[in-house]
Amino acid sequence: MPIAVYVLGLAVFAQGTSEFMLSGLLSGIADDLHVSIPTAGLLTSAFAIGMVVGAPAMALLSRNRSRRRALLFFLGVFIAIHVVGALTPNYAVLLATRVVGALANAGFWAVALATATDLAGPERRARATSVVVGGVTLACVAGVPAGALLGTWWGWRAAFWAVALISVPAVVAIARTIPNRRPETGDPVSTRDELRALATPFLLPALLLCTLVQGATFCSFSYLEPVVTEVAGLGSRWVPVTLALFGAGSFVGVTIVGRIVDARPTLVILLGMTALAVGWTAFACAAAHPVLAITLVPIMGMLSFGTGTALIGRVLRFAPASSTLAGASATAAFNVGAAVGPWVGGAAINTNLAYRAPLWVSATLMLTALTVAILTHRTQPSTDAPSHNEPSSSPAGA
Structure with a gap:
């Protein structure tokens, strides 16, 4: 696997830390900015909305430009916006920085997925995707718990400063390892052809399933802090541990799926x-039992991110070989779920189920996903072979 693919995973680690660290900072942000915890949870939704809007737009704007320059631009904006977020005393400004930061993150993701799969070659497309997505799971393992600790020790603003600082090495690494050239796509795919490909019965169900799976994931993940402290009755010191366990499970899931999904993706x-x-x-039934709740956390992380990675890989597998919009659409679908999940979970908290409610919502979303998968099964290819747009073989990457 080319070293540049791992460099992209490093950059995604910094950005994933920013996207998910709010799950351990909600109480501090709510208290400091004088808003409720569900309102603070909307910061996660705001970031996801920016990703949804930004992913396809940034993919189309950057599709014929130097990928190294595009990656550096998006990462530079991402760093700057976190400095603003760390300094602002106003919730509305912080909300706006989350949207703008997400636009930059979306642009980076769109270019990074296309770059990684091109560098790795068709035979290692799923492996390259898992490396990039693995940066997110490592963020859950190390970055998000570290952010929670910083929030406990020095306040939530320290976590924002940390994200800006850890992004700097990624800037240097990208400048040194990513080729400074325009995409080499052979026969270019027009925007119209890319849009037409996304409207096929092969891709639309996969995008919808991405949304439902990630909606279930973020519905519960965004409120793990109050689940651990209020429902399970554990102390605040268990919050970083819980987030680290979720991230560790996520990393295991992505790693395993990246190695096996090419053989039997549908299964x-x-x-x-x-x-x-x-x-x-x-989890919803056992949340009040500390041992059972903590045991289920890494399992759910493994299943959530492993399944999500497999769905992203499926979208890329059946898209045109040179498509950048396919990866952006998978990112957008992922983040539609990340936007809707915390919002629905926050609304459900106001019911009699309180902080256990997001877990039941996640279960409902997954039952919906299974129903969609069953109803659309006949529209899927009869085999798991790649699409006719993807070469059947090519030299393996280094």
Whole structure:
């Protein structure tokens, strides 16, 4: 695998830390800015909305430009906006910085996925995707718990400063390892052809499933802090531990799926969604029992991100070989779920189920995903072979 692919994973680690660290900072932000915890949770939704809007737009704007320059531009904006977020005393300004930061993150993701899969070659497309997505899971393992600790020790603003600082090495690494050239796509795919490909019965169900799976994931992940402290009755010191366990499970899931999904993607996806429906239901029932709750956290991380990675890989697999919009659309679908999940979970908190409610919502979303998968099964290819737009073989990457 080319070293540049791992460099992209490093940059995604910094950006993933920013996207998910709010799950451990909600109480501090709510207290400091004088808003409720569900309102603070909307910061996660704001970031996701920016990703949804930005991913396809930035993909189209950057598709014929130097990928190194595009990556450096997006990462530079991302760093600057976190400095502003760390300094602002105003919730509305912080909300705006989350949207702008997400636009930059979306642009980076769109270019990074296309760059990684091109550098790795068709035979290692899923492996390259798992490396990039693995940066997010490493953020859950190390970055998000570290952000929670910084929030506990020095306040939530320290976590924003930390994200800006850890992004700087990624800037240097990208400048040195990513080729400074325009995409080499052979016969270019027009915007119209890319849009037409996305409207096929092969891709639309996969995008919808991405949305539902990630909606279930972020619905519960965004409120893990109050679940741990209020429902399970554990102290605040357990919050970083819980987030680290979720991230560790996520990393394991992405790593395993990246190595096996190319052989049987449909089976992996169906089994993963079934296990998620059962798992979120079990978590909702066991949340008040500390040992069971903590045990389920890494399992749900593994299943959530493993299944999500398999779905992203499926979108890329059946898209035109030179498409950048496919990766952007997968990112957008991922973040539609990340936007809707915390919002629905926050609304559900106001019911009699309180902080246990997001777990039940996640279970419901996964049952919906399974229903969609069953109803659309006949529209999917009869085999898991790649699309006719993807070469059947090519020299493996270094």
